[in-house]
Amino acid sequence: MLLNNRIFDHYRENMTIGDVIEVMRFTYPRLVVKVNGRLIQKSEYNSTILNENDDVKIHHLLAGG
Amino acid sequence: MNLQELKNNRKILTEYSYEKKDLYRGYTDKTLYINISNNEVKVKDVSDRMKEKFIGGKGYGMRYLWDAVTPETRWDSEENEIIVAVGPVGGITQYPGSGKSLVCTISPMTDIPIDSNVGGYFGPYLKFSGFDALEIQGKAERDVVIIIDGKEKTVRIEEAPLEAVDGHILGEQLTNMYGNSESEKRLVSVITAGTAAEHTRIGILNFTFYDLRRKTARMKQAGRGGIGTVFRNKKIKAVVVIAEEVKGNLNNAFDQGIINETGIKLHREMAHLDHLQNNMRKIGTANIIEVMDAYDLLPVHNFQYGSHPDTKKIESKVFIRDYCTQNMPDGCWYGCSVACSKAADNFELKTGPYKGHKVVVDGPEYENAAGVGANCGIFDPHAVLELNFYCDTYGIDTISYGTLTAFAMECYERGIINKEITGGLDLRFGNADASLALIHQMAKGEGFGLIAGQGVHRMKKHFVENYGADAAFLEDIGAEQKGLEYSQYMSKESLAQQGGYGLTNKGPQHDEAWLIFMDMINNQIPTFENKAEALHYFPMFRTWFGLLGLCKLPWNDIVPANNSETEEPAKIQEHVDNYHKLYYGITGTKIDSAEMIRQSERVYNFQRIFNIRMGKGLRKNDKTPYRTMGPVTKEEYLSRESNYEKQMIELGFDLTGKTVEEKIALLRKHRESQYEQLTDAVYKRRGWTMNGVPTPEKLKDLGMDLPELLEVIKPYL
Numbered sequence: 137m138l139l140n141n142r143i144f145d146h147y148r149e150n151m152t153i154g155d156v157i158e159v160m161r162f163t164y165p166r167l168v169v170k171v172n173g174r175l176i177q178k179s180e181y182n183s184t185i186l187n188e189n190d191d192v193k194i195h196h197l198l199a200g201g
Numbered sequence: 202m203n204l205q206e207l208k209n210n211r212k213i214l215t216e217y218s219y220e221k222k223d224l225y226r227g228y229t230d231k232t233l234y235i236n237i238s239n240n241e242v243k244v245k246d247v248s249d250r251m252k253e254k255f256i257g258g259k260g261y262g263m264r265y266l267w268d269a270v271t272p273e274t275r276w277d278s279e280e281n282e283i284i285v286a287v288g289p290v291g292g293i294t295q296y297p298g299s300g301k302s303l304v305c306t307i308s309p310m311t312d313i314p315i316d317s318n319v320g321g322y323f324g325p326y327l328k329f330s331g332f333d334a335l336e337i338q339g340k341a342e343r344d345v346v347i348i349i350d351g352k353e354k355t356v357r358i359e360e361a362p363l364e365a366v367d368g369h370i371l372g373e374q375l376t377n378m379y380g381n382s383e384s385e386k387r388l389v390s391v392i393t394a395g396t397a398a399e400h401t402r403i404g405i406l407n408f409t410f411y412d413l414r415r416k417t418a419r420m421k422q423a424g425r426g427g428i429g430t431v432f433r434n435k436k437i438k439a440v441v442v443i444a445e446e447v448k449g450n451l452n453n454a455f456d457q458g459i460i461n462e463t464g465i466k467l468h469r470e471m472a473h474l475d476h477l478q479n480n481m482r483k484i485g486t487a488n489i490i491e492v493m494d495a496y497d498l499l500p501v502h503n504f505q506y507g508s509h510p511d512t513k514k515i516e517s518k519v520f521i522r523d524y525c526t527q528n529m530p531d532g533c534w535y536g537c538s539v540a541c542s543k544a545a546d547n548f549e550l551k552t553g554p555y556k557g558h559k560v561v562v563d564g565p566e567y568e569n570a571a572g573v574g575a576n577c578g579i580f581d582p583h584a585v586l587e588l589n590f591y592c593d594t595y596g597i598d599t600i601s602y603g604t605l606t607a608f609a610m611e612c613y614e615r616g617i618i619n620k621e622i623t624g625g626l627d628l629r630f631g632n633a634d635a636s637l638a639l640i641h642q643m644a645k646g647e648g649f650g651l652i653a654g655q656g657v658h659r660m661k662k663h664f665v666e667n668y669g670a671d672a673a674f675l676e677d678i679g680a681e682q683k684g685l686e687y688s689q690y691m692s693k694e695s696l697a698q699q700g701g702y703g704l705t706n707k708g709p710q711h712d713e714a715w716l717i718f719m720d721m722i723n724n725q726i727p728t729f730e731n732k733a734e735a736l737h738y739f740p741m742f743r744t745w746f747g748l749l750g751l752c753k754l755p756w757n758d759i760v761p762a763n764n765s766e767t768e769e770p771a772k773i774q775e776h777v778d779n780y781h782k783l784y785y786g787i788t789g790t791k792i793d794s795a796e797m798i799r800q801s802e803r804v805y806n807f808q809r810i811f812n813i814r815m816g817k818g819l820r821k822n823d824k825t826p827y828r829t830m831g832p833v834t835k836e837e838y839l840s841r842e843s844n845y846e847k848q849m850i851e852l853g854f855d856l857t858g859k860t861v862e863e864k865i866a867l868l869r870k871h872r873e874s875q876y877e878q879l880t881d882a883v884y885k886r887r888g889w890t891m892n893g894v895p896t897p898e899k900l901k902d903l904g905m906d907l908p909e910l911l912e913v914i915k916p917y918l
């Protein structure tokens with residue numbers, strides 16, 4: 137699985153977006169999540185199961201300072 | 202001291218009457234020039250050409266400063282100026298964040314122009330009193346106060362021997378002196394510095410805004426680059442402006458309806474979305490302390506580490522729960538529904554000349570808590586707020602103060618300096634008492650405070666020359682570039698942010714580009730070209746706020762609900778479109794994103810060439826200290842060992858049999874070469890030579906092939 141165009145080392149079967157966010161400690165609330173280009177709403181994070189070949193983007197919309 | 206006594210001791214040096222020019226489409230086209238050496242006051246016309254090329258705000262500041270100085274001018278030269286300018290949008294009350302002033306001078310930190318964007322009521326009131334900009338030149342013999350009275354249409358320079366110097370006292374004294382009732386006080390705004398601005402190079406200016414609910418004059422800061430030091434060196438205690446009135450249409454806009462409509466749209470977004478997004482109304486910018494810690498980006502112990510187990514003691518909810526007052530109108534200009542200017546009321550000071558006083562502390566903002574807190578290893582919220590308060594009232598920059606104290610603390614812990622040198626201050630990381638003692642020394646102009654107050658750049662030199670410190674090591678760990686201290690983000694793991702700090706005009710302040718998440722976490726700008734594009738677009742886009750008199754926060758600290766579905770969410774195009782509408786609504790001239798960027802590029806390139814004219818602004822000046830690029834010491838390396846090793850293995854390095862020192866050296870070589878390649882790409886994108894000099898072709902393309910600019914760049918082509 138790719139996470140933000142990098143190979144995701146922590147992939148395991150039946151992993152959800154919610155799990156990825158937890159593993160990566162992405163605690164920032166304003167995330168833009170896409171799986172294979174499809175936008176995933178926050179309410180779907182825990183029900184969206186990821187496959188090994190998925191291209192996942194979790195972008196933090198933090199333009200800071 | 203009572204106000205009458207202060208007044209009785211005033212001596213009028215000059216009084217000048219003027220005819221007030223009303224605003225037309227956001228401009229008065231007049232500048233107020235004051236020379237405090239000879240007490241000359243005059244009103245200058247702003248030419249159409251000036252308006253076209255420099256727009257306003259920082260653009261005007263840079264142009265006037267260029268005309269005032271020579272390459273030999275230093276910060277304390279008589280001809281150096283302090284310019285306060287607003288932009289054409291500045292002073293509207295319908296769109297959040299429209300009350301900013303831009304302040305420019307030759308900096309005592311960097312010897313090049315500095316610009317600082319500051320809230321408070323001064324800038325808009327200056328405009329409503331008839332002036333797009335204020336230029337102050339010269340040096341007074343004795344302490345003076347300048348009063349710009351927009352009601353009476355007079356400008357006075359008065360000797361003011363008895364007024365206080367510290368910001369919170371003087372702001373209050375002068376607000377009460379010139380405002381007889383609560384509503385009149387609201388029409389007064391004061392610029393002050395503070396006592397530490399007299400003894401350090403890191404002086405700031407405080408701009409007041411009267412808070413009706415708290416019944417006190419609160420302050421916003423023009424913080425970076427030592428402008429307050431120049432102010433006090435000129436023997437100015439304060440500049441006061443008194444406005445006649447505040448109304449929603451004083452800018453005499455081309456189309457007020459467009460401005461109203463655009464404002465209402467953003468107010469709605471704030472009302473519906475802020476609590477789901479950044480909670481600016483409740484917390485302000487402090488909301489990111491814990492975020493930065495969680496992502497290993499919070500500077501800890503002089504930028505060595507990116508997080509600390511004690512961060513929870515100074516996270517935003519602690520300040521909200523225990524200190525900040527809620528449900529107060531915390532906008533630093535009328536109509537700012539983002540209202541991020543939080544304050545702690547009834548805060549009892551434990552140290553210093555105001556010990557026991559209950560004061561209003563403006564803050565904390567992220568930079569304060571990160572700088573005077575985490576970066577110095579201080580995780581005591583009371584100490585953070587107390588340091589924050591004293592930085593403001595003494596008139597010093599919290600960012601520089603945080604970074605330079607952290608540097609001194611690291612030097613102390615490493616034995617480069619000791620108690621004998623610090624005059625007994627036990628400058629260990631985490632020692633809040635020592636930091637407070639240091640700040641009080643700065644205000645008194647004594648002890649180690651005098652040395653530290655010169656900033657990291659000069660401390661390095663001092664430690665090498667006087668105590669035999671290792672120059673190369675201090676170059677590595679001192680977080681400064683061009684003489685200015687770094688602001689409070691860790692750029693080690695983000696090449697783009699290394700450029701965001703290093704490839705700036707004024708020095709390493711993050712207000713040009715903040716790309717850490719886009720780069721390091723989101724991986725949205727993986728190539729040098731992608732990073733260079735971002736390091737062109739964002740600095741130019743953000744320069745525009747400074748031309749117009751706008752605050753950056755309402756651009757990206759709240760975003761439209763559907764922003765994530767747009768092509769480039771980081772740009773927040775809907776808000777960018779709002780700015781085009783505001784510009785059109787005010788001036789009657791339509792612009793698009795391309796023209797917006799060109800407006801900024803004109804001023805940005807002008808400032809770059811100004812730097813070259815003053816002896817900096819070349820590639821060698823854009824180099825950055827290694828502490829901000831990678832691990833200098835073994836401890837730093839080991840704290841992220843697995844990440845570094847993974848990175849190097851992915852890059853194809855063979856690490857077998859290598860010692861930690863060898864691995865650090867390998868990584869360093871790689872990262873330094875990456876920064877050079879990034880520099881090449883950015884210069885190319887900006888239309889500069891590989892030495893960082895804007896080319897004549899670029900200037901021509903921008904309509905900035907002015908003879909004085911071409912002359913400066915000629916020897917470098």
Ligand code: SF4
Nearest residue numbers: 298533537539541752
């Ligand atoms: S967002 Fe905050 S700093 Fe900006 S104008 Fe509003 S209150 Fe002032």
